[in-house]
Amino acid sequence: MLKHLFKLIWNKRKQNFLFLSEILVSFLVIFAVFSFLTYYYQNYTKPLGFEYERVWAINYDNGQFPKNKDSLQTLYSTLSNSLKAMPQIEEVCYASGNFPYASSTMSTAVKQNGKKFDRVNFYTVSEDYKKVWNVTMLAGRWFEPEDAVSKDKSIVINETLKTAIFGEGSAVGKLIGDFEDKHKMKVIGVVQDIKTAGDYWPAGNAMFNRLDTGYLKDTRNILIKVSPDADATFESQLYKFMTSTFKNSTIEIEHLSEMRDSKNKVTIIPMVIFMIIAGFLIINVALGLFGVLWYNINKRKGEIGLRRAIGASGNSVSYQLVLEALILATLSLVVGCFFAVQFPLLSVFDVPSSVYLIAMVLAVIFIYLLVFACALYPGKQAASIHPAVALHEE
Structure with missing residues (x-):
C-alpha cells in the first residue's frame, strides 16, 4: 500500500x-x-523571587546636593529615618536605577579560574534592599555594616550565576574576579532568582553590590514598602515632603505593580x-x-x-x-x-x-x-x- x-x-x-x-x-x-x-x-x-505589590519607587534628579561626602551621607541618613518615621512606610532602601521593572539596565562580566561570564546584571543596593523586596536567601547572608571595611568587596549573587560558576558546589566564601580580573570579590550569600524584567523573561545572571558613600552622589532612587492603607492622600503628602527635601528637583513616584503591568x-x-x-x-x-x-x-x-x-x-x-x-x-x-x-x-x-x-x-x-x-x-x-x-x- x-x-x-x-x-x-x-x-x-x-x-x-x-x-x-x-x-x-x-x-x-x-x-x-x-x-x-x-x-x-x-x-x-518560574517564581518571581520577590514581592512587589506594596513597593513604590521615588525618582528624583536635577537637585542641589551637598558636594561633601559626609554631608551627603548625613542627608541620606536623615532622609531615610524621616521616611521610616511615617506610619504608612514599613521599609526604605536606596538602589541603582536598574531596580525591578525599571527601564534601566546595567551589566558587567566576572571571571573565575580563567573563565569569563558575560552579561551579569549588577545592582548597587543598600542594606535594607532585602527587606523591601522580601527576597529569599538560599545560602549565606545579606549585607551587613561590617562589610564596608572587609578586605575583599562583598557581593551577593543569584542562583543562576551561582550555578553557572560553581555548579552544585557551595559559593559562599568563594572569591571571583571582576571584569578585568584585577580585583577579587567575596561571595557572602546566594539569593533566589529575581525576575526583574517581567514575568515572561528569565532572571539571568545577577550580582548585588553594597551601596557605599562613594555611590551616594549618583543615587537617584528610593524604594519604599508601604502599608496596605497607603492611599493617594499619603502619596500626595509624600510628594510634598520629597519636593521640600530636594529643592529644584523633579520628583516622580511610581507604583511597582503598575510598572510590572x-x-x-x-x-x-x-x-x-x-x-x-x-x-x-x-x-x-x-x-x-x-x-x-x-x-x-x-x-x-x-x-x-x-x-x-x-x-x-x-x-x-x-x-x-x-x-x-x-x-x-x-x-x-x-x-x-x-x-x-x-x-x-x-x-x-x-x-x-x-x-x-x-x-x-x-x-x-x-x-x-x-x-x-x-x-x-x-x-x-x-x-x-x-x-x-x-x-x-x-
Whole structure:
C-alpha cells in the first residue's frame, strides 16, 4: 500500500510541489510561534523571587546636593529615618536605577579560574534592599555594616550565576574576579532568582553590590514598602515632603505593580500581534490545502471510479487520499525539522534547547492535525463518488 502511494506521489511530484511548499512554510511559522510561547511559558511558571505589590519607587534628579561626602551621607541618613518615621512606610532602601521593572539596565562580566561570564546584571543596593523586596536567601547572608571595611568587596549573587560558576558546589566564601580580573570579590550569600524584567523573561545572571558613600552622589532612587492603607492622600503628602527635601528637583513616584503591568504588556502585545498574523497565514494555508485536495479529487475522478468499480470500498478510497496528504506532510516536515533542529544545535538567541525541542514537537503535531482536518472532508467526498457516474464522465 505504502509503496503504491509513494509511486503515485512521485508520478505527481510537480502537482504536489505547491502542497509541500505550503506545509513547509506553515511548519516554520508555527515552529516560531510555539518557540516564543514555550519560552515565555517556561519563564512565567518560574517564581518571581520577590514581592512587589506594596513597593513604590521615588525618582528624583536635577537637585542641589551637598558636594561633601559626609554631608551627603548625613542627608541620606536623615532622609531615610524621616521616611521610616511615617506610619504608612514599613521599609526604605536606596538602589541603582536598574531596580525591578525599571527601564534601566546595567551589566558587567566576572571571571573565575580563567573563565569569563558575560552579561551579569549588577545592582548597587543598600542594606535594607532585602527587606523591601522580601527576597529569599538560599545560602549565606545579606549585607551587613561590617562589610564596608572587609578586605575583599562583598557581593551577593543569584542562583543562576551561582550555578553557572560553581555548579552544585557551595559559593559562599568563594572569591571571583571582576571584569578585568584585577580585583577579587567575596561571595557572602546566594539569593533566589529575581525576575526583574517581567514575568515572561528569565532572571539571568545577577550580582548585588553594597551601596557605599562613594555611590551616594549618583543615587537617584528610593524604594519604599508601604502599608496596605497607603492611599493617594499619603502619596500626595509624600510628594510634598520629597519636593521640600530636594529643592529644584523633579520628583516622580511610581507604583511597582503598575510598572510590572507595563513591562508585561511590552512582551505580550507584540506576541499577540505575531500570533494574529500567524493565524491569518494558517487560515490561508488551510484554505489552500483544502482547495488543492479538492482539485486533485476532481482531476482523479476516473481513477477513483475505476477503483470503486473493481471493488474498493468508499472507506479505503477516503483512507488512501488522507494517507497521501499525511505522507506529503511528512516529507515537508522532514525538511522543516532539518532547519528547526539547527536552532538548538547552534544555541541561537541563547535560548534553552528544550524550548526548541518542545516547539518542534508541538509544531509537528499541529501540522499533522491541520493536514488531517483539511484532507478529511475531501476524502469523504471522494468516497461518495459513484463508480458508474465517474466512469461515464470520463
